[in-house]
Amino acid sequence: MSESTPERAHALLLLRGMLLIRRFEEKAAELYQAGKIRGFLHLYIGQEAVAVGAMQALTPDDAIVATYRDHGHALARGMPAGAVMAEMYGKANGCSRGRGGSMHLFDASRRFFGGYAIVGGGLPIAVGLALADKMRGDARVTACFFGEGAVAEGEFHECMNLARLWDLPVLFLCENNLYAMGTALERSESVPDLRAKSAAYAIPAETIDGMDVSAVEAATRSAAEAVRAGGGPRLLEFETYRFRGHSMADPELYRPKDEVARWKEHDPIAGFIKLGREVGTLSDAGLQVIERAVATEIAEAVAFAEAGPWEPLEDLTSFVTSEPGR
């Protein structure tokens, strides 16, 4: 493949997107250990192909709803790494002005409608976003990311039902990383097959290798187009794995080390690099260029966060409601 084909450019864009998340998360873990980031920190390492692949299928007019493990989605949507990092620092130049933190990233200008930290709690929001689009006749898609743990929640079932009943343009994107915190899917579901649940609501579903960014992108494109064309909701299940604990506080007693090691052999980034080398889209020099650019972007993000001001305490109650002082 030649140097300048669109395919090559796109492959490099995917790789850069995934590497940005990986290195950002590694840096975040380091900053957490250093006490710069506090609260909960849920790393996305291992799942990068899902956010990066899926986001390719969405237009700037589409809406995104994510979970508390939302750094990857925010970055893949194009939110500036500095605004995300500053939010994790709790600074006023963070994307949520220090009021949200790692679990609650927002960027209304990019229609990134937030990280939701009550499992399943973002699904009704996604249904409502889609309802508004449908009522206005806008050909938009609402992409709703959630983990497989959410399918045990009533809100999942209520929302699947409502989305189908009203034929809403929602794309349900389930990241099945096998564990709801420490509870494996088969230990919490009488029917662990997610497609069977989707079938119960007559919502077409497909299971995709979530470690393969190209497969994620292709499946999401096709599903998003079906949704956009007015076909009603779709569900995609991405089989993936988080390489790190649930949060930084996780001793990982619930999963065997060899299972983690096995999944790491399917590292979405290493696999994509290997493939790129095989087909000739990626050279060592090309990889270095990307790594350097990503390192620069993250260094700048950290600098932006470090330099950011703290929100003045006089503004503690700003944004509780639209009227100041209420």
Next chain:
Amino acid sequence: MTAMTYREAIRSALRDALRTDERTFLMGEDVGRYGGAFAVSHGLLEEFGPERVRDTPLSESAFVGAGIGAAINGMRPIVEVMTVNFSMLAMDQVLNNAATLRYMSGGQLNIPLVVRMATGGGRQLGAQHSHSLEGWYAHIPGIVVLSPATVADARGMLLAALQHPDPVFFFEHATLYGVEDDIDEHAGPADISHAAVRRGGKDVTLVAYGGSVRKTLAAAEELARQGIDTEVIDLRVLRPLDMETVLASVKKTHRAVVVDEAWRTGSLSAEISARIMEGCFDALDWPVERVCGAEVPAPYAKHMEDASLPQVPVIVETVQEMFA
């Protein structure tokens, strides 16, 4: 002026909103074909069609949350939940999303959502349809809580709620739906920042809201016959509380009674009592008294339910004792 019921006044506000603002729509359980559990939305499906008067499945969390999502995305949804007890199923969406999204996003999101529901006891509907949980809602920063006690307010406050940029929870006391009054059917939005003095007086301040206002006014008439001149304040807005109106009255009368059919413990009545103490302790000639609902799940039998709710004689006796 037109004679209409509290129910019709709400319907008239809904109709005005649906006619004048294409972003507005109504959704909830049985709001369409059934005409509303309390017949509030009767006829609206025929006038506005199923897109804008939407029957929902029995899934409070999904449709309240969908209201939030639609509001974020440029619509002005009105969600009807049949009763406050059912709204507990949507509390995740109320507390964790409606009340937080504006703050958590650093002011990026507005949620112009109105959620209406019936509340309160007095209809022998037992312990899962009769409670008065407005105080729980009023506990939550980030939302507005309204409780119209009159026919005019039912219309005017709902119209105002529909112009508010934040989530408004609108509590309709179920014993008021049939109450009739002459109101201006073309009146615009009412004030939703202030309490209202429903009866002027100099001896004691009675503070009430929702379904307790009528009972408190009846008690005031009885007390007037006995020579006690009461001032009756209808709170109207339960969050944010208009304490200025309450404190101004108590500074004048030096005595206060809070009438609230909700449970006493950890309640709005406790909050108002505390704020009177904080705001004008020196003006008080008597401890703040409270007439509240009995601390029982709402009983079914009429004599027991009556005994569990504030009634006119109890309000009268409570005030009499302050002057004994």
